[in-house]
Amino acid sequence: MPDPIAGTYDPDLSMKTDPEASWTKRSDTTAWYDRFPWWGVILFLIWSAMLAKILFDEDYDLAWKRISPGVTVTIRATFMAFGLATTLGLILGLGRTLKTDDRTNPLIRFVKIAARNLCRTYIEFIRGIPILPLIFTVALVIIPPLSESVGLKNKIPSEWRAIIALALIYGAYIAEIIRAGVQSVDQGQVEAGRSLGLTRGATTRSIVLPQAIRNVIPPLGNDFIAILKDTSLLSVLGVLELTQLTKQFANSSFKFREGYLVLTFIYLSLTIVLSLLLQQLEKYMTKDKTGAR
Amino acid sequence: MTTKPMITVTDLHKTFGEHIHAVRGVDLSVATGEVVVIVGPSGSGKSTVLRCMNTLETPTQGSVLVDGVELTDRDADIDAARAEMGMVFQQFNLFSHLTVLQNVTLAQRKVRGMGKAEAAAEAMRQLTRVGIPEKANSYPRQLSGGQQQRVAIARSLAMNPKVMLFDEPTSALDPEMIKEVLDVMLELAAEGMTMIVVTHEMGFARAAADRVFFMDEGLIVESGTPEDLFDNAKEGRTQDFFAKVLSH
Numbered sequence: 134m135p136d137p138i139a140g141t142y143d144p145d146l147s148m149k150t151d152p153e154a155s156w157t158k159r160s161d162t163t164a165w166y167d168r169f170p171w172w173g174v175i176l177f178l179i180w181s182a183m184l185a186k187i188l189f190d191e192d193y194d195l196a197w198k199r200i201s202p203g204v205t206v207t208i209r210a211t212f213m214a215f216g217l218a219t220t221l222g223l224i225l226g227l228g229r230t231l232k233t234d235d236r237t238n239p240l241i242r243f244v245k246i247a248a249r250n251l252c253r254t255y256i257e258f259i260r261g262i263p264i265l266p267l268i269f270t271v272a273l274v275i276i277p278p279l280s281e282s283v284g285l286k287n288k289i290p291s292e293w294r295a296i297i298a299l300a301l302i303y304g305a306y307i308a309e310i311i312r313a314g315v316q317s318v319d320q321g322q323v324e325a326g327r328s329l330g331l332t333r334g335a336t337t338r339s340i341v342l343p344q345a346i347r348n349v350i351p352p353l354g355n356d357f358i359a360i361l362k363d364t365s366l367l368s369v370l371g372v373l374e375l376t377q378l379t380k381q382f383a384n385s386s387f388k389f390r391e392g393y394l395v396l397t398f399i400y401l402s403l404t405i406v407l408s409l410l411l412q413q414l415e416k417y418m419t420k421d422k423t424g425a426r
Numbered sequence: 427m428t429t430k431p432m433i434t435v436t437d438l439h440k441t442f443g444e445h446i447h448a449v450r451g452v453d454l455s456v457a458t459g460e461v462v463v464i465v466g467p468s469g470s471g472k473s474t475v476l477r478c479m480n481t482l483e484t485p486t487q488g489s490v491l492v493d494g495v496e497l498t499d500r501d502a503d504i505d506a507a508r509a510e511m512g513m514v515f516q517q518f519n520l521f522s523h524l525t526v527l528q529n530v531t532l533a534q535r536k537v538r539g540m541g542k543a544e545a546a547a548e549a550m551r552q553l554t555r556v557g558i559p560e561k562a563n564s565y566p567r568q569l570s571g572g573q574q575q576r577v578a579i580a581r582s583l584a585m586n587p588k589v590m591l592f593d594e595p596t597s598a599l600d601p602e603m604i605k606e607v608l609d610v611m612l613e614l615a616a617e618g619m620t621m622i623v624v625t626h627e628m629g630f631a632r633a634a635a636d637r638v639f640f641m642d643e644g645l646i647v648e649s650g651t652p653e654d655l656f657d658n659a660k661e662g663r664t665q666d667f668f669a670k671v672l673s674h
Contacts, residue, residue: 234484236500324482325519325578329533329585330509339536343523 176405183398196391199382203375204399210292210374211361214299218360219353221304226311228252232333252308259305265366271298272370295367303360307353314349315341350418354411358404365400375399431455431491432589432620433479438488440474448474450644451488456589461621463631463652466641467667472624475641476593479622480511493588509537512582512590516597518574520566520581526553527562530581538585545584552580556610572603576610583614590614592623628671632656640664 187193231249233242259267272294280289318341326336368377375396383392433456440449449471456462464472477483479490481497481504490497495507521529530549534540540548553559556576558569566574575595582590592611596604608630615621615634625631631638632652639649640659648655648664656672659665 236484236504319519321515321517321519322521325513325515325521326533327505328480328482328508328511328513329581330505330537331533332505335536339532340521340523347523 180398180401180405183394183401187395187398190391192388192391193395195386196379196382196388196395200375200378200392200395201399203373203378204403206292206372206374207361207364207403210296210299210364210367210372211357213296214303214364215357215360217296217300218303218307218356221300222307222311225252225256225304225308226315227337229256229308229312230315256305256308259302260309264302264363265369267302268295268298268366268369271301291370292367292372295370295372299360299363299367303356303363307356310349310352310356311345313352314345317348318344347418351411351415354407354414357411358407361403361407362400430458432458432460432493433622434489434491435475435479436489436491438475438478438490439486440471440478440483441486448644449478452641452644452646454639454646454649456620456622458588458620459618460636461615461619461634462623462637462639463635464622464624464639464641465626465628465631465667465671466647470641471644472639472641473593476591476622476624479591480508480513482513505537509533509585510588512579512585512587514575514578514582514590514592514595516594518566518571518578518598520574520577522566525563525565526558526569526577529566529577530584533581534584548584549580552583553577555583556580557606570603571599572606575599575603575607579607579610579614589620589622592621592625594624594626596625596627626671628656628668640667642667 187197228248229252231245233245237245272291276289276294276297277287280286322340322344323336326340327333331339364374365376367374368380371377379392379396383389386392433454435452435454438449438452439447441447452471452475454462454475464475466472474483478485479492481490485498488498492507493510495502497504497507520526521532524532527546527549530552531540531542531545534545534548535542538545550559550562553562556579558573558576558580561569561573561577566577569577579590579595595611596607599607604627608627611621611623611630612634621634623630623635635652637649638652638655640647640655640661640663642663648659648661655664656668659668
C-alpha cells in the first residue's frame with residue numbers, strides 16, 4: 134500500500150513544520166507564558182515587600198499602628214456613601230428614562246417631563262464639576278445653612294457632611310449607569326410585556342429592571358471601588374480616615390516615606406480584595422441560571 | 427363569514443418622522459373565527475398595520491376597533507384590550523431572565539391576578555398544546571428558535587385571547603424549525619382561533635387562510651381567498667409578487 138503522505142510531499146511545507154523551528158508553527162492555543170497573569174505576580178511581590186517592611190521594620194510598624202485604625206472610618210464612609218448614592222442614582226436614573234405619550238394624563242405627563250428634565254439637569258451639573266471643589270461646596274456652603282434651618286446648627290459632624298457630599302456626587306454618576314442599564318434591555322422585551330396587557334409600570338418592574346440589574350453590576354462595582362478611593366478626599370474636611378491619619382502622622386513625625394507606604398499598602402489591599410470579590414459576583418450573576426446573555 | 431367583526435381598521439395611516447409614510451389608508455375587517463394572512467414585499471407596511479392593531483404603534487390617523495373598543499380613543503383601556511389579543515413576534519421576545527414556565531405565567535398573574543398554582547396549571551396546558559411541556563423549567567436561551575417561538579405562542583394562548591396576531595413568526599427561524607411552528611399555527615386555525623398573520627409562508631396561507639391581503643407601498647392592493655390571489659390575481663403588482671414568491 135502506498136504511503137498516503139508521500140504523494141503530497143512538499144519541501145516548502147516541510148520547512149514550515151520542521152520541529153526544530155517550532156516558532157514558525159501556528160497554533161490555536163496561545164503559549165502558557167503568553168496567557169499567564171505575570172502582572173498579578175509582580176503586584177503580589179510588591180505587596181509582599183510592603184508587608185515585609187511593615188512587619189519587620191519598627192518605623193513602618195509605628196506608622197501602621199497610627200494609620201490603620203482609620204480603616205474603620207474609610208470603610209464606613211464607603212458603604213454609607215455608596216448606599217446613599219445608589220438610592221439617589223436609582224431615582225435619578227429611572228427619572229431620566231420616564232416616557233410619556235399622547236395617552237398620558239396631561240398632569241402626569243407634565244410631572245414626568247419636568248422630572249425627567251430636572252434629573253438630567255442635576256446629573257449634567259454634578260458631572261461637569263471636579264469632585265474636590267464639589268465636596269467643599271456641599272460640606273461647607275450648602276449643608277451648614279440647611280442644617281441651621283432645621284435646627285441642627287453645627288450639629289452635623291464633618292464625617293457625615295462629607296459622606297452626604299460623596300453620595301450627592303456619585304448619585305449622578307450612578308444615575309448614568311442605571312440609565313444605560315435600563316436602555317440596554319432589548320425593546321422587544323418591553324413590547325412583549327405590553328402586548329400581554331402589562332402596564333408600563335409592571336413591565337418596568339417585572340421585565341426591564343431584573344434584566345437591567347445584570348447589566349449594571351459590573352459598572353456599579355467599579356463605582357464602589359472609586360468611592361472607596363475617593364474617601365481619601367474626606368481628609369480635606371479633617372475627617373479622621375486613612376489619608377488624614379497619614380497626613381497627621383507624617384507631619385508630626387517627619388516619617389513621610391513610612392506613612393505613605395503604609396497608606397498605599399492599605400488602599401491597595403482593600404481595592405484588590407474588592408476587585409476579586411466583584412469578579413466572583415459578576416460570574417455568579419451572569420451564570421446560566423439567570424438566563425440569556 | 428357573517429359573524430360579527432373582531433377587528434375593524436378604517437382609513438389607517440402611520441407615518442414615521444416626516445418622510446416615511448409606512449401605511450397610507452388601510453381598511454380591513456376581520457371576522458370572529460377568521461384566519462387572515464397579510465402578504466407583501468418588505469417595507470410594504472404589513473407589520474406596521476399589525477402593530478397598529480394592538481397599538482404597539484400608535485396610528486397617525488384612522489380608527490382601530492377591536493371587539494367593540496375604539497383603541498385610538500384617548501380614554502380606551504389599552505392594557506385591557508391588549509390582554510385579549512395575543513401577539514407573536516419575529517424575534518420571539520421571550521423574557522430572557524425567566525424560565526419557560528415563568529414566561530407563560532407572568533401575565534396571567536400580573537394582569538389576570540391568578541394564583542400561582544392556577545396559572546402554572548394553565549401554563550402547562552398551553553405548553554402541552556404546543557408540544558413542549560418538558561421544557562417548562564428551561565431558560566429561553568437553552569431552547570432552539572422553533573421551541574422559543576412555540577413557547578411565545580403558549581405565552582399568548584395562556585391569556586385566553588380572542589384574537590392572535592402573528593408578526594412574521596417564522597422569518598427568524600432555521601428552515602428545519604419552520605414546520606414545527608406552522609403546525610402549531612395550523613392547529614390553532616383549525617380550532618377556530620381568530621388569527622391575523624403577517625408571513626412569507628405561502629403554503630400556510632394556502633392551507634389556513636380564509637382571506638389573503640396583498641399589501642404594497644402602504645396600501646392593500648388586493649384581497650380575496652388564497653386561490654383568488656395566488657392563481658387569479660387581477661392587479662399587475664399582485665401577479666408580479668406571486669409570480670416571484672410562488673415560482674419555486
